[in-house]
Each structure stands twice: as C-alpha cells, then as structure tokens.
Amino acid sequence: EKGGWSSFMKKEISEEPDAVANTLRGRVVGGTVQLPELDGVAEELAGINRVLILACGTAAYAGMLGKYAIEAWARIPVDVELSHEFRYRDPVLDERTLVVSVSQSGETMDTLMAVRYAREQGARTLSICNTQGATIPRESDAVLYTHAGPEVAVASTKAFVAQVTALYLLGLHLAGQRGALSEAAIAAQLGELEAVPHKLQQVVDAVSGRIAELAHWMSDTQSVLFLGRHVGFPVALEGALKLKELAYIHAEGFAAGELKHGPIALIEPGQIVFVLVPSPRDPSSLHKKVVSNIQEIRARGARVIAIAELGDVAVVPFADEVLRVPLAAPFFQPLLGVVPLHVFGMELATAKGLDVDQPRNLAKSVTVE
Ligand code: F6R
Numbered sequence: 001e002k003g004g005w006s007s008f009m010k011k012e013i014s015e016e017p018d019a020v021a022n023t024l025r026g027r028v029v030g031g032t033v034q035l036p037e038l039d040g041v042a043e044e045l046a047g048i049n050r051v052l053i054l055a056c057g058t059a060a061y062a063g064m065l066g067k068y069a070i071e072a073w074a075r076i077p078v079d080v081e082l083s084h085e086f087r088y089r090d091p092v093l094d095e096r097t098l099v100v101s102v103s104q105s106g107e108t109m110d111t112l113m114a115v116r117y118a119r120e121q122g123a124r125t126l127s128i129c130n131t132q133g134a135t136i137p138r139e140s141d142a143v144l145y146t147h148a149g150p151e152v153a154v155a156s157t158k159a160f161v162a163q164v165t166a167l168y169l170l171g172l173h174l175a176g177q178r179g180a181l182s183e184a185a186i187a188a189q190l191g192e193l194e195a196v197p198h199k200l201q202q203v204v205d206a207v208s209g210r211i212a213e214l215a216h217w218m219s220d221t222q223s224v225l226f227l228g229r230h231v232g233f234p235v236a237l238e239g240a241l242k243l244k245e246l247a248y249i250h251a252e253g254f255a256a257g258e259l260k261h262g263p264i265a266l267i268e269p270g271q272i273v274f275v276l277v278p279s280p281r282d283p284s285s286l287h288k289k290v291v292s293n294i295q296e297i298r299a300r301g302a303r304v305i306a307i308a309e310l311g312d313v314a315v316v317p318f319a320d321e322v323l324r325v326p327l328a329a330p331f332f333q334p335l336l337g338v339v340p341l342h343v344f345g346m347e348l349a350t351a352k353g354l355d356v357d358q359p360r361n362l363a364k365s366v367t368v369e
Contacts, residue, residue: 106134269301
C-alpha cells in the first residue's frame with residue numbers, strides 16, 4: 001500500500017495537496033459554499049451565538065486556525081479547548097453553543113466523551129472527521145467529512161490540512177448565513193482556498209530536498225524552537241509536536257509576541273529556531289514585528305530558519321536559511337507553511353535512524369484516556 005514510498009508518512013505528505021482538493025470537491029460552486037450535510041441543522045446553526053471547538057493534538061491546532069478564521073469571517077465568538085481539559089472542568093454551554101469536534105480517527109476517547117458531555121448539556125454538535133462512520137460522527141447532530149483518505153502513519157499530516165480546509169468552509173458558510181461577509185468577499189476567500197492545492201504541490205516539490213539536507217546536518221540537535229504569530233502560531237505548535245513525537249527531541253512552539261515574556265531567555269548560541277514569517281503584503285504590521293523578533297534572537301546567536309513568502313527580501317539578511325512558500329492571503333499561509341515542518345519532522349527522524357511511521361509509545365488512535 002506504500003507504493004514506491006519509503007514510508008507512509010512520506011506518501012501522506014505528498015498527498016497533502018489532494019487532501020485539500022478532495023475536501024473542497026463539490027463544496028465550492030460558483031463562488032458559494034455548498035454543504036448539504038448541514039441542511040438538517042440549518043435552523044440550529046442560525047441560532048447559535050458561540051462556537052466551541054474540541055480536539056486533541058494536531059487536530060486542536062487545526063482548531064486554533066478555525067477559531068481565527070471563523071471569528072474573522074462570521075463574527076461569532078469561538079473558543080478552542082483540548083477535549084480532556086474541557087470535560088473535567090464544569091464548562092458553561094447551552095443550546096446556542098455549536099460544539100465542533102475535530103478528529104481524524106473519530107475514535108479519540110477524550111473527544112468522544114467531550115462531545116457526549118456537550119450533548120447532555122444541550123449543545124449542538126458538529127463533527128469534522130476523516131473516518132466514515134466512526135463513533136464521534138455517529139454521535140453528533142451533523143458531520144462534515146474531510147476527504148484526506150486513510151492516514152496510516154501515526155503522525156498526522158494530510159489530515160491536518162484537510163481539517164483546516166473543512167473549518168474554513170464552515171467559517172465561510174456561517175459568514176454567508178449571517179451576512180457577516182458580502183457574497184463577493186466569500187467568493188474571494190473561496191478562490192484563495194481553491195488555489196491552495198496547486199500551491200501546496202509547489203511547496204512539496206520545492207522544499208523537500210533542501211530540508212532533508214538541513215535535517216541531516218542537524219541530526220545531533222537536542223532542542224528546536226518554533227516561532228509564529230497570528231495564524232503562524234498554531235503552525236509553530238504543530239512543528240514542535242511533530243519533532244517531539246517523531247525525533248524524540250525537545251521542541252517548543254511559541255507565539256512570537258511572547259518572546260520577551262520569557263522564552264527569549266532560552267536563546268543561546270547555536271539554538272535552532274524556525275520562524276514562520278507573515279507576508280510583507282499583510283495590512284497588519286506583523287511582518288515587521290516578526291522580522292524584528294528574528295533580529296533579536298539572531299543577535300543572541302540563534303540559527304534561524306525562516307519560512308517566508310517568495311519575494312520577501314526583508315528576512316534574507318537575518319536568516320541563516322530561508323524556505324520559500326508561494327504568495328497567499330493571510331488565512332491560507334499556514335496551509336503552505338506547515339508543509340516544510342511536516343517534512344522536517346520526518347527527515348530529522350529519518351536522519352536519526354528512527355521509524356517515522358511508528359514512533360515509540362504512540363498509537364494512531366487514542367481510544368483510552
Ligand atoms: C500528532 C497526532 C495526534 C493526533 C491526536 C488526535 O501528529 O497525530 O496529536 O492529532 O491524537 O487524533 P484524532 O484526530 O484522531 O482525534
């Protein structure tokens with residue numbers, strides 16, 4: 001089933017463009033979102049005043065991107081919570097809360113229990129799931145399937161980009177339903193989303209070889225840090241999780257704005273730091289702020305690997321290495337920027353002689369607490 005691939009993970013990273021394309025298929029028609037799966041709960045969706053996203057691990061990072069996008073587009077308050085934290089703390093929710101669970105397997109015990117608990121409290125439940133007929137979608141009011149195809153490697157890769165795609169479709173659907181965005185604005189975002197698979201393919205093709213080289217000379221590294229801001233922050237967390245689980249080294253993701261509040265003390269000569277650089281075309285001033293973070297950590301001896309947009313020359317003088325991704329509107333940058341980090345996790349584990357498909361101590365679906 002691996003075909004000619006050396007690992008399932010390598011195969012599944014190569015399938016990230018298809019995972020997005022297949023999750024979009026039939027759901028974007030003439031600049032509008034078509035989600036007939038949600039017809040049965042249309043009235044309930046129109047009445048919600050809050051969204052709560054529940055998930056674990058990589059799925060929770062997809063959820064964070066969902067939060068940023070759904071709030072920006074649909075103007076509904078959104079929270080993201082780890083399922084295992086949510087279910088043991090007596091949370092507040094009611095029938096106007098839409099609980100969106102995100103799970104590749106649809107069998108994660110903590111997420112299943114959190115969904116059951118939310119239902120008992122009267123919340124509406126929507127499952128974003130990659131596995132047809134799994135327990136979580138069966139127990140939810142509605143389901144939006146991701147179509148990443150079966151994911152075999154323990155580390156989640158193509159499921160992540162498919163989850164983000166589904167959350168973005170949901171955000172644009174809610175924005176349309178509430179009139180929070182104009183039809184033209186929705187069509188423009190959908191156009192960006194439809195352009196993602198092709199751009200993802202470019203990233204997979206362009207960066208893989210260079211990252212394998214980087215991983216090779218870093219194979220003795222004991223610690224890697226990841227910095228991102230806004231939608232780059234969940235990607236930083238995802239990059240760090242992949243290194244922990246695959247290469248068994250200490251890795252941490254930070255919100256770049258947090259640096260001065262503690263993490264910058266970790267920077268010493270030789271520390272490797274990946275930085276997700278926002279686009280210089282963003283109307284926000286985040287590009288400048290992140291470039292100045294790079295200067296600060298560089299001045300303390302960090303070795304910086306920047307993931308930056310094609311044509312961004314401002315980072316070049318300060319980075320030891322720049323990995324390029326195609327231009328995209330802000331919410332779509334993380335779908336591209338995450339690929340080099342997936343590849344890096346895989347390549348560092350490979351360089352250390354580890355089994356990338358079956359990391360120690362982990363199971364593909366966590367059906368126990
Ligand atoms: C990380 C990883 C895990 C899963 C998490 C949730 O690479 O694979 O963190 O994302 O266990 O699993 P699902 O999505 O099946 O609920």
